[in-house]
């Protein structure tokens with residue numbers, strides 16, 4: 001089953017949820033028009049489906065073998081990558097001064113979704129290169145920018161992120177890699193990094209590693225970490241490549257999924273030290289990383305949407321082909337397509353509704369992050385930045401959690417054919433599983449939401465988010481369209497649950513009981529995501545209703561209303577249960593040692 005980019009649905013969501021056309025009209029994106037966005041998405045979709053999607057199985061089977069320190073990428077990947085970069089796709093979100101196209105996150109988001117739906121392992125390398133470009137753009141010296149940015153933006157070179165060490169995963173306090181100052185202003189880096197995505201490969205002639213390390217006199221903890229650019233090959237003043245730097249790939253992991261993405265152990269300084277160049281200020285490396293954290297986390301959230309959509313498309317196709325049993329009320333006496341069985345329909349609707357809801361959350365987050373950069377009014381920009389910051393952990397964790405769930409339901413829809421590798425349904429589940437772990441585990445996202453994001457501006461940001469949810473609920477309630485069923489009532493109840501759970505979190509944190517708040521952080525994030533997702537689908541449904549009222553007969557509109565209703569009536573009622581878990585579940589979590597003692 002090949003991949004069909006859902007360009008119409010993406011464009012509809014961009015307008016209905018993230019206000020793309022309103023922002024264009026307001027001049028937030030001066031160089032954009034509806035038509036331009038549509039044609040970019042159409043072209044990206046064609047490339048994703050025809051060039052990238054065929055790489056997915058190839059990469060899964062071939063993996064990325066390491067021999068003599070060199071990683072060989074799967075057959076056809078280099079050609080596809082080169083064509084992709086030459087098509088300008090890597091440059092889409094980068095600034096124009098270094099050859100980028102300067103397009104907003106909101107336009108890049110659907111493109112990212114298509115690259116990742118086509119082949120997650122392929123799209124992951126460029127996602128990290130994008131993070132390296134951002135870090136250098138915002139924090140790099142002019143000399144560093146001049147040396148590296150144009151090549152990274154064009155895609156001729158790729159970038160990596162080197163944070164993790166064996167003893168330092170979620171907790172970067174424990175980081176040990178070292179950096180020694182040199183007379184010429186450069187640094188010598190020594191240490192070992194693990195799980196480095198695209199740490200070594202043969203797609204590009206150079207790789208620029210961004211590495212976190214400590215100076216000898218650095219303060220302890222995260223205030224003593226600096227960020228360095230460490231090229232694989234040294235770069236001369238005229239841009240030509242010189243000697244191999246003292247960095248090597250010592251191993252490639254064997255793993256559950258994304259087999260086409262080389263996950264490398266990197267050794268820096270075997271022969272005395274890898275030459276590195278400081279990015280930003282000494283001991284401020286983590287702050288530099290945090291600058292791009294929102295975008296990187298949103299990128300991973302979009303990977304969740306992407307894999308969910310791919311799994312859904314495949315399951316729907318299979319459910320239309322496979323015939324078993326007789327569906328209630330089926331005509332004739334033959335077997336029915338399994339898509340006609342109510343339980344399979346429930347599965348498929350759950351897949352579709354979760355996918356579209358998480359897409360809506362991700363696009364809304366992208367729009368806020370864009371507005372933070374593009375609106376002129378400082379107060380409005382700050383409000384957008386804070387709303388983007390609040391929504392980011394929800395976008396990352398909710399979308400990747402549902403990515404795994406949807407891919408798992410996809411296996412179920414296939415029956416035994418899902419468990420064997422032949423159909424590809426199993427690969428989606430295996431590939432999806434990493435998304436809840438990297439770029440900050442989903443547990444860490446939930447902690448971030450509760451401890452750092454809810455208190456933003458004294459709680460005003462989350463109150464603004466609740467007010468917005470109530471506005472959507474009010475609009476749904478005002479519609480008398482019977483096709484909406486109980487959507488407005490369910491959303492009203494769920495918003496109240498979120499409001500009470502938020503109040504409980506606030507009181508609990510103010511009462512200095514972080515252990516209680518943290519015990520409920522993950523169910524709280526799920527509750528937030530469910531309500532935000534339901535509101536997004538509600539906005540899409542209302543826009544569909546308006547289009548129908550204006551005479552637009554596209555069959556997708558009735559489907560959009562049906563999806564919002566399904567989500568509200570079948571998935572959203574979990575909100576009340578999650579509220580109880582958040583507000584009354586902590587004590588039994590604290591009793592865990594009674595049961596976990598071995």
Ligand SMILES: Cc1cc2nc3c(=O)[nH]c(=O)nc-3n(C[C@H](O)[C@H](O)[C@H](O)COP(=O)(O)OP(=O)(O)OC[C@H]3O[C@@H](n4cnc5c(N)ncnc54)[C@H](O)[C@@H]3O)c2cc1C
Nearest residue numbers: 161162163164169170195196197263438439440441443444
């Ligand atoms: C395929 C793959 C690609 C990766 N790519 C990169 C890369 O390119 N660059 C890079 O630097 N890293 C990369 N990573 C590393 C990844 O970011 C880490 O694995 C991740 O941050 C988790 O760290 P850890 O594995 O050490 O788990 P741990 O930190 O040991 O966490 C284990 C469990 O404990 C929980 N936990 C930990 N601390 C807390 C806490 N304070 N409160 C509550 N729960 C907690 C976590 O949520 C998790 O469930 C990659 C990993 C993989 C597997």
